[in-house]
Each structure stands twice: as C-alpha cells, then as structure tokens.
Amino acid sequence: MTPPAFPTLPGQAWSVHKRPTFSTRIVSNSSGREARTPLYAYPLYEFELTFEGLASTSALPGLGANSLQSLLGLYLQCQGQFGTFLYTDPGDSAMVGQAIAVGDGVTTAFPFVRTLGGFTEPVGWVLSVQNVYLDGARQTGGWTLSTPNNLTFVAPPAGNVLISADFIFAFECRFLDDQNDFENYMAGLWQVQSLKFRSVKP
Incomplete structure (x- = not known):
C-alpha cells in the first residue's frame, strides 16, 4: 500500500533544514586512539519545515484552499509518529x-x-x-x-x-513528534513554526 503524499503548500516559508544523520560507535583508549564503528551504511534524513500561512477555508486561494486541513489531516492520518508518508524534496527528487x-x-x-x-x-x-x-x-x-x-x-x-x-x-518519512503546534494567529489563518520529520529505512 502506497503511503499518503506530503502536500505541496504555497504557505511554506524559508528556511528548510535537511540533516543527513549517521550513527557511529566510538571507543576511546587512554592513549588517545579511537576505535570507530559505523552503525548505518546509509544516512537517515531529518527535515524541518515552517509554514507561515495555512488557510482553514477557501476564502484565501493564494494559500491553497483548506491548506490547513491538508497538512493537519496528514498529521492525523499518520497518528503522529506512527504512520509514514512520502515527501518529495523539491531540490532532491x-x-x-x-x-x-x-x-x-x-x-x-x-x-x-x-x-x-x-x-x-x-x-x-x-x-x-x-x-x-x-x-x-x-x-x-x-x-x-x-x-x-x-x-x-x-x-x-x-x-x-x-x-x-x-x-x-x-x-x-514519519513525523518526529506525537504532538505538534498548529497556531491560529488570525481569523482563518494558521501557522506551524516547526514541523519535523525523518526518513525511514526502506
């Protein structure tokens, strides 16, 4: 079964963070030498996005009609960290x-x-x-x-x-948290200051 797709929304803001992550076991000796063992053959990628404008109605088509429902709906569908989704990185796809x-x-x-x-x-x-x-x-x-x-x-x-x-x-990917802050800062307008998710191993 194909996971749901992360929506492309006009209200996404800069900047975007992308963090390739490895895991290394390091054992230090008293002589100062180290023994290093890589635990990941390939990195996991962590993403962090910001959304300055999400519309909860169709009255603001420039932000994408009901864009809040698109993003919040994906988060609810995934049940926070539980489910996965497909993120198409605009600069790396x-x-x-x-x-x-x-x-x-x-x-x-x-x-x-x-x-x-x-x-x-x-x-x-x-x-x-x-x-x-x-x-x-x-x-x-x-x-x-x-x-x-x-x-x-x-x-x-x-x-x-x-x-x-x-x-x-x-x-x-999966979301990194089981809760996230969707802020209603003006009538019909919402924002998410930090939305974090990471890739999963295929």
Missing part, C-alpha cells in the same frame, strides 16, 4: 541518467539508487520512471517498476551491461 547497476546475465531485479558526489545510496520510494537504458540505449519495454524501489526486467540484462535510468523519487 529527480535523477537523470543515474547508474543503477551492472548486469550479470542472471539478476532481474535491481534497487534504484542515487549518487551524490562519490556517495551512492538506495532511494526510499520511486514515484515514476521516465526512461531506462542499457549501455546508453533507451529501452521501450521489458521492464517494470516494482514498488517501492526496484527496477525489474522480464529478461536479465547481459553481463557487464550498464543499467541506468531517469526517475523521480520521494523520501518515505
């Missing part, structure tokens, strides 16, 4: 020509990944796939998107064939 894997002549399913600098990690939830390429040649069929984030071929790509794709993805 599209990959073009992303290398996915190299075929081995046997494997038919490959997880979607994205590369930032020299770091490659799996993506949380692929929303759509525009193109799939084998050694740069666009494929018109023979593949499907398997929810949430696998590229599945009817026949396994040949050995040493580079598999790449153009796709849109979202972060599967």
Whole structure:
C-alpha cells in the first residue's frame, strides 16, 4: 500500500533544514586512539519545515484552499509518529541518467539508487520512471517498476551491461513528534513554526 503524499503548500516559508544523520560507535583508549564503528551504511534524513500561512477555508486561494486541513489531516492520518508518508524534496527528487547497476546475465531485479558526489545510496520510494537504458540505449519495454524501489526486467540484462535510468523519487518519512503546534494567529489563518520529520529505512 502506497503511503499518503506530503502536500505541496504555497504557505511554506524559508528556511528548510535537511540533516543527513549517521550513527557511529566510538571507543576511546587512554592513549588517545579511537576505535570507530559505523552503525548505518546509509544516512537517515531529518527535515524541518515552517509554514507561515495555512488557510482553514477557501476564502484565501493564494494559500491553497483548506491548506490547513491538508497538512493537519496528514498529521492525523499518520497518528503522529506512527504512520509514514512520502515527501518529495523539491531540490532532491529527480535523477537523470543515474547508474543503477551492472548486469550479470542472471539478476532481474535491481534497487534504484542515487549518487551524490562519490556517495551512492538506495532511494526510499520511486514515484515514476521516465526512461531506462542499457549501455546508453533507451529501452521501450521489458521492464517494470516494482514498488517501492526496484527496477525489474522480464529478461536479465547481459553481463557487464550498464543499467541506468531517469526517475523521480520521494523520501518515505514519519513525523518526529506525537504532538505538534498548529497556531491560529488570525481569523482563518494558521501557522506551524516547526514541523519535523525523518526518513525511514526502506
């Protein structure tokens, strides 16, 4: 079952915080040396958003009619920290020509990944796939998107064939708190000074 989508609302304000988070176990010795063990192979991402204007009626279409109900409704639907939703980060959701894997002549399913600098990690939830390429040649069929984030071929790509794709993805997230402050600061107008959520492991 696909989680609900986080709404795109005109009343969202700057700034936006995005915090990649790792977990490292560190043991310090009396000599000053350290032993460090990484506990996460890939980071979790924490987001913090601010909404300066949410409309509780349809009288303020510039803020999105009933935008309060859209955001508050998602929070209630998720029951705070319990449920998950899909957040499409406006600046980090599209990959073009992303290398996915190299075929081995046997494997038919490959997880979607994205590369930032020299770091490659799996993506949380692929929303759509525009193109799939084998050694740069666009494929018109023979593949499907398997929810949430696998590229599945009817026949396994040949050995040493580079598999790449153009796709849109979202972060599967949960809210960080079981309560949040929705402030009614003027008739029909609301704001949320801090809404925090974090990604979950696929």
